[in-house]
Amino acid sequence: MLSEHEKLDSLTLLGIELNQVQDLDILMEKILSEARRFVNADAGSIYLEKDKHLHFSYTQNATLQQRLKKGEKLIYSIFSIPIDKTSIAGYVAATGRSLNLSDVYKIDSTKPYRFSRKFDEASDYTTRSALTLPLKTASGKILGVLQIINARDDNNRFIVFTDKDQRMMTHFASIASVAIRRARMTRAIILRMIKMAEMRDPKETGSHVNRVGSYSVEIYERWALKHNLSIDEINKNKDSLRMAAMLHDVGKIAISDAILKKPGRFNKEEFEAMKKHTVLGALLFQDKQSDFDEASAQVALNHHEWWNGDGYPGYVNIENGRSISGFAGNNGKPRGKKGEEIPIFGRIVGLLDVYDALCSARVYKDAWEESKVLSIIEESSGKQFDPELVEIFFNSLDIIHSVKERYLDD
Numbered sequence: 472m473l474s475e476h477e478k479l480d481s482l483t484l485l486g487i488e489l490n491q492v493q494d495l496d497i498l499m500e501k502i503l504s505e506a507r508r509f510v511n512a513d514a515g516s517i518y519l520e521k522d523k524h525l526h527f528s529y530t531q532n533a534t535l536q537q538r539l540k541k542g543e544k545l546i547y548s549i550f551s552i553p554i555d556k557t558s559i560a561g562y563v564a565a566t567g568r569s570l571n572l573s574d575v576y577k578i579d580s581t582k583p584y585r586f587s588r589k590f591d592e593a594s595d596y597t598t599r600s601a602l603t604l605p606l607k608t609a610s611g612k613i614l615g616v617l618q619i620i621n622a623r624d625d626n627n628r629f630i631v632f633t634d635k636d637q638r639m640m641t642h643f644a645s646i647a648s649v650a651i652r653r654a655r656m657t658r659a660i661i662l663r664m665i666k667m668a669e670m671r672d673p674k675e676t677g678s679h680v681n682r683v684g685s686y687s688v689e690i691y692e693r694w695a696l697k698h699n700l701s702i703d704e705i706n707k708n709k710d711s712l713r714m715a716a717m718l719h720d721v722g723k724i725a726i727s728d729a730i731l732k733k734p735g736r737f738n739k740e741e742f743e744a745m746k747k748h749t750v751l752g753a754l755l756f757q758d759k760q761s762d763f764d765e766a767s768a769q770v771a772l773n774h775h776e777w778w779n780g781d782g783y784p785g786y787v788n789i790e791n792g793r794s795i796s797g798f799a800g801n802n803g804k805p806r807g808k809k810g811e812e813i814p815i816f817g818r819i820v821g822l823l824d825v826y827d828a829l830c831s832a833r834v835y836k837d838a839w840e841e842s843k844v845l846s847i848i849e850e851s852s853g854k855q856f857d858p859e860l861v862e863i864f865f866n867s868l869d870i871i872h873s874v875k876e877r878y879l880d881d
Contacts (some may be wrong), residue, residue, distance in 0.1 A: 481509070482642055489650035493763060494713040496685065497706070498531040498654045500645045506619050507531060509643060510602070510636045511622035513629065517606075518560050519651075520613050524551040526616070526814055535594060542693060556583040559603050560616045567611060569604045569641060573631040602632040606651060606703060617644055625778040661717055668724050669775050679827055680717040683879040686823040687716040687816075689870050693863045694815065707762065715766035716820045719774045722752025725874045746783045749775055753789045766816055773808065773817025777855045780809030782821075818857045822848070822864060825855075826871075830881065 485505065492498040493625035503515050514532040519526035528546050539545070554564045562584040563570055572578065575598050591598055600622050606615040621629045622636065632640075662677050688709045695705045723731060726748050731740050737745060752771030758762040772789065776782035785805035813821075826848060832838040845865075852861040864871070 476721075479506075482639075482646065484706055485643065486646045486649065489647065490653065492650065492710055493654065493657055494684075494710050495651070495658045496529075496655040496798050497688070497710045498650055500531075502617070502650070503529055503531050506617060506640065506643060506647070507533075509621060510632060510640060511623045512602075512619040512632075513623055514596075514598075515614060515617070515619040517617055518564075519615040520554070520564065521551075525553045525554060525564055525577045525616055532594075532596065532620075535596060542688075542696065542862050544870055545626055551793060554613070556774075557585065557881065559584050559601065560618060563603045563605050566612050567605050569602070569608060569615065569637060571632050571634075571637045572601045572603075574599050576730040599632045602637060602640060604640055604642055606648045608648060608652060614648055614655075615646065638753070655804075657714075661714060662704065664721060667716065668721055676880065678878045678880045679831060681717075682827050682874060683719065683823050684713045685874040685878065686714040686827065686871055687770055687819045688713050690823065690860060690863055691815070693867060694819070694860065697859075697863070699858055705801050708766075711762045711766035712770075712819075714763055715816065716804055716823070718752070718767050719770050719820050719824060720748060720752065721755060722748035722750070722771055725751040727741050742744050746775070749784050751787045757789065769814045769816050770820050773814050774821040776808045776813040776817055776821065777814070778810060778818070778857050779854050780807040782807050782813075782855070788834060812858075818860055822860055830875075 487639070488505075489501065491496065492501050499517050499519075499880050503517055510738075512533055512813075514530070516530040518845075519528045520526075521598070527550050530545065532545060534549060535545055543770050552558050554561050556562045559572070570584075572586075576585060576588075578584065586598070590596070591774050598620050601617060601618060601620050603618040605613060615638075617642070619632075620715050624630050649797050654714050658830055662680075665677055665678045683835060692705060692709060692714055695708070700708075724846070730737070730744050733741065749772050753768045756768035756771070759765050759768065776785070785807040787805040827846060827848070829839045829844045830841055848856065848861060848864070852858045
């Protein structure tokens with residue numbers, strides 16, 4: 472447990488650390504982890520405001536996590552609640568005031584809010600103390616709610632949150648709110664770029680790219696842990712990958728409508744023109760200013776490469792579209808990258824993009840049955856896809872399905 476002095480020192484660094492996280496989903500994970508660490512809480516959740524409702528967006532629970540096998544993650548339902556005074560989180564959002572409850576099962580009957588026992592009953596968990604704080608802008612606009620549950624003493628016994636805890640977490644919430652507002656603006660900018668692509672290509676929807684981004688982060692984390700990468704490096708790379716994966720097809724905005732919106736199959740010349748979206752996407756991030764630019768260029772350029780070398784664009788100079796010296800095939804065209812020549816981000820996004828595209832309905836096709844999609848992916852292991860990633864993917868279908876529920880098609 473952190474001392475008061477350590478907490479104060481940590482608060483001075485927290486704003487810097489949180490503002491280094493660019494992606495909203497990764498940020499929420501970081502905020503919740505740090506909030507729980509500050510007051511040694513067993514569990515917690517974040518709700519984000521949208522359309523006058525609070526959307527249950529992220530949760531952590533140390534007790535329930537310990538019941539899982541190593542590497543597994545909690546699967547939680549996605550739901551929303553109205554911003555009113557009937558629930559604890561709704562009350563905090565509606566009033567803009569924090570609530571520090573010593574026992575949620577013993578709320579005074581005169582209070583307008585009640586604690587829902589559904590989660591506890593479904594998970595065999597007991598919620599006792601709960602500290603719930605509004606996340607809001609300097610002008611008072613509600614961004615969401617941060618709720619931390621079951622304070623623990625040095626022996627991990629559940630205790631109540633103190634007044635000092637509440638004061639400290641009020642400062643924490645104000646710092647977190649600034650970071651959330653910035654990350655939501657970043658997400659909005661990226662989704663506007665996707666919307667531009669969607670106007671040209673109906674396949675590129677906000678839901679599709681959010682799913683591909685979230686799937687990719689989950690698969691990457693499992694791959695990285697298997698390869699013994701440090702937690703700091705994993706978290707840093709997850710942040711860049713989440714946003715880069717969303718922009719994997721952004722280069723299509725430079726492809727002719729005559730090709731992009733053709734209802735039938737491409738002829739050879741049209742397919743060659745379509746392939747250029749990989750190079751055009753990478754060109755957008757050529758002036759690399761950050762890890763995000765590097766990851767975005769890597770993903771855009773490589774997500775159509777195949778494990779066996781039959782993909783595209785291959786070893787190409789993105790400035791002129793020609794083969795890199797020494798990497799031309801027998802026909803003079805760029806040789807395809809294969810195996811681990813393909814950067815890991817490209818291999819991951821290539822797999823998850825195909826999975827989601829085939830599983831999703833579009834104006835020109837029905838969604839395929841998942842069993843059929845999984846069969847195709849299994850058959851393509853070692854051909855189109857990295858066999859190791861395919862294995863990790865099949866072992867992660869529970870979290871994949873959870874992500875799919877979070878980002879349903881509009």
